Amino acid sequence: MKASSIDPDALDFARDGARLFAGATSAALSDIEAALAPLGTGRAGTRIHNVAALRPLLAGSGAIGGVAAALLGEHCRAVRAIMFDKTPATNWALGWHQDRTIAVVRRIEMEGFGPWTVKSGLQHVAPPFELLGGMVTLRVHIDPVPAANAPLLIAPGSHRFGRISEDQINALVERCGTMACIAEAGDVWAYATPILHASDAAAEPGRRRVLQVDYAAVDLPGGSEWLGV
Numbered sequence: 001m002k003a004s005s006i007d008p009d010a011l012d013f014a015r016d017g018a019r020l021f022a023g024a025t026s027a028a029l030s031d032i033e034a035a036l037a038p039l040g041t042g043r044a045g046t047r048i049h050n051v052a053a054l055r056p057l058l059a060g061s062g063a064i065g066g067v068a069a070a071l072l073g074e075h076c077r078a079v080r081a082i083m084f085d086k087t088p089a090t091n092w093a094l095g096w097h098q099d100r101t102i103a104v105v106r107r108i109e110m111e112g113f114g115p116w117t118v119k120s121g122l123q124h125v126a127p128p129f130e131l132l133g134g135m136v137t138l139r140v141h142i143d144p145v146p147a148a149n150a151p152l153l154i155a156p157g158s159h160r161f162g163r164i165s166e167d168q169i170n171a172l173v174e175r176c177g178t179m180a181c182i183a184e185a186g187d188v189w190a191y192a193t194p195i196l197h198a199s200d201a202a203a204e205p206g207r208r209r210v211l212q213v214d215y216a217a218v219d220l221p222g223g224s225e226w227l228g229v
Contacts, residue, residue, distance in 0.1 A: 008181075013071060017159035017192035018181070021067050025140055026186030028063035032211065033142060039083055044090050047103075047120040048081040048229055058213060058229055064140055067188050068215035071136050076217040079103065079135075079226040086150060086208040093201040096155070096169050098194045099137065100126045102214070103227035110222040122227060127220075129163045134218060135193035140211040141183040148204035151180045152189070152197055159192035169196065 008020040025032060035053035039046050048054070056062050058078040060069040068076050080103045086092065101124040107116055112128040145151045155176040158164070164172055173196060181189050191197070193214060202208070213229065220226060 011156070013190065013192070016156040017195040018154055018156060018179070019071075019190045020181070020183075021070075021188040021190060022184070023186050024067050024188040025057075025063045028057060029142065029186055032057060032064075032140065036083055036142075036209075036211065044084065044086070044092055046083040046085070047122055048083060049103075049122060049227060051081075051229065054081070054229060064138060064188070064211075064213060065215075067138055067190060068136055068213075071190060072134075072215055072217040076136070076215045077226070078213050078229045079216045080214040081229045082212045084208075084210045084212060086202065086205070086210075088202075088205040091150070091201045091205045092199075093150075094199045096173055096196050096198040098164060098196055099214075100132065100163070100194070102127050102131070102216075104220065105225040105227050108222055108224045110224060113224075129194065131216075131218070131220075132194045133159070133162075133192070134216065136215045137191045137193045138213045138215065139181075139183075139189045139191070140213065141185055141187045141189070142209040142211065143207050144185050145181075145183040145208055145210075147180055147182060148202065149206050149208050150200050150202035151182050152199055153178050153180055154191065155179075155196040158196035159194045163194075164196065172196065 013019040059065045117124045155173045
C-alpha cells in the first residue's frame with residue numbers, strides 16, 4: 001500500500017480523525033515498559049486487563065491519559081487496551097478496516113448492541129456507531145516506527161462516513177487518500193476510533209511495540225459497564 005507523506009502538523013483532529021502528540025510519553029517510557037513487562041513478548045496482540053501498574057499512566061492526569069483528556073475532556077477513561085508486538089518473527093499485515101467492538105463487563109442484551117463475541121476470554125460487543133464516533137484511540141509507540149517498519153496506515157477523514165460496509169472500503173480509501181503514521185519512541189498517535197486503518201508487513205522488520213488504548217467519556221446504557229483496563 002503506497003501512502004502519501006502528509007505533514008502531521010497539518011492534521012486537524014475533527015476533520016482528519018488523527019493527530020500526532022510528539023514525545024508525549026518520552027519521559028514515562030521506562031514506566032510503561034515496566035508495567036507491560038509481565039505480559040511477555042513475541043505475540044502479535046495481547047488484550048490487557050487488570051494491569052494495576054498501567055492505571056496511573058492511563059488516568060487523565062497520567063502521561064498517556066493526558067493525551068486523551070486533551071481531546072475528550074478530563075472525565076474520559078481508558079476502556080480497552082491491546083499490546084501489539086511486531087517483530088521479524090511476527091511480521092503480519094492487516095487489510096483496511098474499522099474497529100467496531102468494545103469490551104464490557106458482562107453480556108446484557110440492549111437494542112442496537114450486537115453481535116456479541118468473546119476475545120481472549122473478554123466479552124466484546126459491537127455498539128451503535130454513535131458511541132464509537134465519540135471515542136478516541138491512542139497508539140503509544142514504545143519503539144521507533146520508520147516508513148520501512150510497518151507504520152499504521154490511515155485514510156484521513158474516513159471516520160466521518162459512519163459505519164462503512166466491506167464493499168465500500170476500497171472506494172472510500174481511494175477517496176480519502178492514505179497516510180503512513182511515522183513515529184519515534186515516546187510519540188502518541190491519537191485517532192477517532194472508527195477511522196479506516198491498515199498495516200503492511202514491514203519491509204525491514206524490527207521491533208515495533210505499540211500500546212493501543214481506547215478512551216470514552218460516557219457511561220454505557222442499560223446497566224452495562226465498560227470492562228476497563
